[in-house]
Amino acid sequence: MTVSSRGLDITTFLTEKAQSDSSEDFIIIRDPDIEEAAKLINHNRHRRVIIIYGKLKALYEGRAKASLDLAPRILILKPDGTLLIHESTKREPVIWQPPRAVNYACVEDGILTIKSTRTNPHETVKIEIPLPYFLGIFNVGMTENYKVMGTEKEIVDLLTRKIELVEKGLKVIAREYQTIAGSIDILAEDCNGNIVVIEVKRGMAGPEAVHQLKRYVEVLERTSQRPVRGILVAEDVSSSAYKYLREYGFKFVRITRRLLEDLQRQL
Amino acid sequence: MTVSSRGLDITTFLTEKAQSDSSEDFIIIRDPDIEEAAKLINHNRHRRVIIIYGKLKALYEGRAKASLDLAPRILILKPDGTLLIHESTKREPVIWQPPRAVNYACVEDGILTIKSTRTNPHETVKIEIPLPYFLGIFNVGMTENYKVMGTEKEIVDLLTRKIELVEKGLKVIAREYQTIAGSIDILAEDCNGNIVVIEVKRGMAGPEAVHQLKRYVEVLERTSQRPVRGILVAEDVSSSAYKYLREYGFKFVRITRRLLEDLQRQL
DNA sequence: AACTGTATGTCGATC
DNA sequence: GATCGACGTACAGTT
Structure with missing residues (x-):
């Protein structure tokens, strides 16, 4: 050269x-x-x-x-x-x-x-x-409509269509319910007529997830006459997140990737 | 070819x-x-x-x-x-x-x-x-000790050394003070003997920043006899963050990049 | 190795 | 355009 x-x-x-x-x-x-x-x-x-x-x-x-x-x-x-x-x-x-x-x-x-x-x-x-x-x-391409599967949005979709996985007797009221504090993943009603706020996280849920749930529950408690419960759905929770869950009296429902894949195949 | x-x-x-x-x-x-x-x-x-x-x-x-x-x-x-x-x-x-x-x-x-x-x-x-x-x-290099300037850590450093910029009469008690809820950017004491929790954000502070501050304040209120105040320091706050600030009674102190650059030159 | 918080985050959706 | 939350976030620092 x-x-x-x-x-x-x-x-x-x-x-x-x-x-x-x-x-x-x-x-x-x-x-x-x-x-x-x-x-x-x-x-x-x-x-x-x-x-x-x-x-x-x-x-x-x-x-x-x-x-x-x-x-x-x-x-x-x-x-x-x-x-x-x-x-x-x-x-x-x-x-x-x-x-x-x-x-x-x-x-x-x-x-x-x-x-x-x-x-x-x-x-x-x-x-x-x-x-x-x-x-x-x-010259490089660009994939239109590129989709990643297994995102939170997908999990919310699946759970909305099979809400009994979260808790027996639940009835979905709304999905992506907009509040002043942000958008609630799933809003439901339990068999006792309580309002249930469901926050979904894809992987490990940290403390922010629980605090997010807390904010939603607080907002609904102000506007609703009925008691409001909170449920966190995730693959896992960190230790400090779990601490807050107990402190606020929220329920944790574990979902596995396996379960979701099975569910996806069914629906 | x-x-x-x-x-x-x-x-x-x-x-x-x-x-x-x-x-x-x-x-x-x-x-x-x-x-x-x-x-x-x-x-x-x-x-x-x-x-x-x-x-x-x-x-x-x-x-x-x-x-x-x-x-x-x-x-x-x-x-x-x-x-x-x-x-x-x-x-x-x-x-x-x-x-x-x-x-x-x-x-x-x-x-x-x-x-x-x-x-x-x-x-x-x-x-x-x-x-x-x-x-x-x-063959590609790798920069050792690569430093980005103007990060949150740097701002905390600067403010710790010139805490009167946040509020007159403040005395720094600790930096990166570890609590069960996470690490507090700056812990201080005001002229009335109140504990002051200072949360610093580099750019625009969103609602999470205020909720983070809230968590720290709550933790300290449990362990401290003295009243606990919260101050959020940032370049700006989003509208909903501001709403929460007022709701919780926290103070907002605006800092500009310009101010920080001047300060850096001084120190 | 697990956990926490920052980032010049980036990105998409919603208002 | 502003705001907000998710992300296969990545990354660094601490326990």
Whole structure:
């Protein structure tokens, strides 16, 4: 690899599939020419995913503030404005910008520079890449209607349709019942005519879950003449959450993932 | 690009800098040979960051469950076990595995396959890449002692050293005072000898912040003979948080980022 | 290892 | 656009 070849080995690949499809073509450049890189980035920033590998410095200022000294890292720019700087560890980027940021490349003092700005809150990221080793530009898809199964919403759905799993004799009054204190997962009535507030948590319930339940119960106690009970439904409760449950006299109903999967198969 | 060249155009680049340093060498391969790719991935998975661009399917099973149909995406594997699948939008990966997952590549039915497993909780990701267009293997750094400035901890530090900003005449009793209900940011005493619980939030404080404060105050009221007051310190409060503040009779002290920056310069 | 609280949380839904 | 709660939250610090 000689300096003279810089910026010359730009290649666009159309694979067999892509020739008919043309959606998977991509550009990869090693040791890109600075000006060329800036131009390609600006040309593709709204259309494709851009990946840069190189030694870079970065500065973030906004809700908080952070800076990175010169080191080799991975920079990713997405068409929606997302900016990610990744290091060799962690699921989280060290520095980032969420969607709707405006990113553009320029050359400052002969250094490839990426500037990113977003508003509300106002936050900026400035990245200097004195040594860009690799530039990749890729067509990437986006899954519409992407669904994660086994979320709290799903559990609430299932339990609403088989409320006897929570307690025998319960009758559902409402789902996602809106109150001043927030939205109650399931509002029900027990066989003695008591109002029952049911708060559902997907995994391990912590103290906040119990306090949330407490707030809902308090709100309903003010507006309802009938006694109000609280039930927490979760896979498990932390010890301190359990303490609060007993203190407030709420009931805990354990559900297992297994049970829910069976239930889902039935319904 | 012909099929015959598949797997042959592997290149390792040592830039001028890197020749002495040897830390920034990297490998990029277009239309990698499946077997070769699997071998390279397994060889580098504990040492370098691996990026694959290609049409891929994925399946996640663990705390929840999700699947992705065949489409072009970016797959990243980090030496710490992190796995990320990114699409063209969002800051978040669509599917991922946090650090400490065990990832390896294999060829199943002629298809490049990545399998990832982690324990506690047990979660698996299986990725099939029938069309790998690009494989990149990069040496990436990791910033030691990375510091974000302007976090809550910092604000608590500053306020502890200049508690009169919260209220005149306050005397700090303890910082991070551990109670059964959690840790109180700052515990103080006012000029009338009342106990004061101070909860600090970095940005906008929501209802949870006020309820947290309430819990701390309640705990101290049980154990202390003296009256207990609550003060919420934040840049702002949401409307419902403010409602609760008034309901519980807590005080709100607004702090601005500007004020904190000035304060930091002073101290 | 379990538990607690913060986060530049991000994201989606609801108002 | 503001607000609120869930998240496969991740992550760090403490017991």
